Amino acid sequence: MTTNKKKIFITESFSRSGRALLQQRDDLDLVEFPNMISAGDFETMLRQHAPVHGVALGATRFGEPELEASKDMKVVTRIGVGFDAVDIPALSRRKIPLMVAGTANSPSVAEQAMFMMLTLAKRAVEMDSIVRDGKWGHRLGMLPYDLYGKTVLIVGFGRIGTRTAKRCQAMEMNVLVYDPYRPAAEVKAAGCEPVADLDAALPRADFVSIHCPKTPETVGMFNAARLKLMKPTAYLINTARGGIVDEPALQAALSSGKLAGAGLDVFEQEPPPAGHALFALPNVIMAPHVAGVTLEAVDRMSEQTARNILSVLDGEPLRQNVINQDVLG
Template identity: 55%
Template sequence: MTTGKNRKKVLIVGRMPPAGIDALKTRDDVDYEILTDDSPPSLHAKLKDANAVTLGGTAFRQAELDAAPVMMVVARLGVGFDAVEIPALNKRKIPLMTTGIANSVSVAEHAMYMLLASARLSKKHDRFVREKSWHHRLTDLPADLAGKSILVVGMGRIGSRTVKRCVAFEMDVYVLDPNLSEAEIKQAGATKVSHLEAILPQVDFVSVHCPKAPETVNMFNAKTLALMKEDAFLVNTARGGIVNEEALYQALSNGKLRGAGLDVLDKEPPEPTNKLFGLENVIFSPHMAGVTKEANDRMATTAIENIFSVFDGRPNAANVVNKEVLG
């Protein structure tokens, strides 16, 4: 058994599926501690001797880094990282690692579920059956996906898998992603577009898969939503804040947009007074697109493997967000 200064400690903040714990137990040179209270005083106290930390939704910024003098790697249990202050990590050459493709299929499937559930008016039709309103079923007909056009915003790990599924549903797929060439997008069976405002009036569906960044916050606002067809549907499984909730409410409640599916919101958990809750043409899920039993196990195992790769001096570059620290 490894002892003394060669031992490493992993601080698990919040949840860690059993698969991750099992992975940790395969190493006799690694200790771990689970922290359920992620308030700053509690977190900072536990960071002082941690060589690695796994994070769910907990923020990790300069204050947390200052409390972690021996930190070697920050590992997200997921793929988003808007709650992590990357410039602070860069100063100390600490890699931020995500779980790569571990939940990509799960999120893509969830996006398809939301597209289908929205187009098929599932919320309304469920109510018709439960409330004995069967006779209302022909008053507002649902829509097919086949033969319709969709804009996929962002064709990364998740967006590319969503594109693949939309193509399989015989949809005409357009992709807005400045990081990919026309040839790369064409190879996926889609068409590259460069201007959001030019394509929005032409598509029947929009599925959002881009990161949350200064240039994507409020991407879908009153101006851009007004460009969409009145019978169009919008799905967001990316991050809250990319779609302006007030503008979305106005568009949906005034008949300027037919429906929406939201896995993410500005504030999570949301306030009970969120006006979108009063609309039947919105379906919600509690930021669960990437959280299935299978994805949970994959993310947990990948997060721990990411940490081990740093401990062993061979960081898995494919899962490192701030690759500049690898030197």
């Protein structure tokens, strides 16, 4: 017995509301796969269920082997906005769109960046330990800082960077923006100061918040030379992707007092290995790559991912969410 149903792979973290949008359709068959599945197991699973027509990815890698195993892939989507784990040229060769969740998680990441700035400036970890450890009298020896009047440099002025800028402006900070792909007029219209030279802007910043994609151009962007340009009182925040910051160089700068602190939601290797050098530093706060994965963001991203899949299957792809625009007619 044959069926005309399209088979859609979704991760186990796909939200109930996102599933509901797909389950309303009687022409779709949903297959769930684990979030942390190995490349080999994922390829085998695709082959077993082939033909597979759509996939909603978490962090799982996807490229030529997975496309071959799928047999009839029509659309690849990410429950998020990053796409460095997807082989875009492989998709484009087959005219398959790669789609992302648009603005669904950008408020959440912007909030995490602001949270990390505040946590570091207000010395939240130290203040908490002073109370818990009965060292009340030490509080005046490690006074916190204000964001008010400070200068923040936002690297990348896309969906997340623009929202981070608004939150920094609400804290009455001076906002510099480095993004060579955005017109200076657009940055000025948002009430920020565009900077064309990253190296020249770094010495001005009290905080640097990274919001650019991970590309060959941005890998190692914050290396030892760049970190040396920052003030010793400055803080670096990375909620974008691991690898944009050179971790050994960051560890050296933080441990030698050349940089005041850092907030990291992402790492070169995820999860980072046990005993990572950054773990021993008290001036680093860390999170396990969850800036864009709040309860609300998962709902928004899953729902947008479901709409992305349906738009392609119905012949009207949501163009603004397609990364490889070359596949569109």
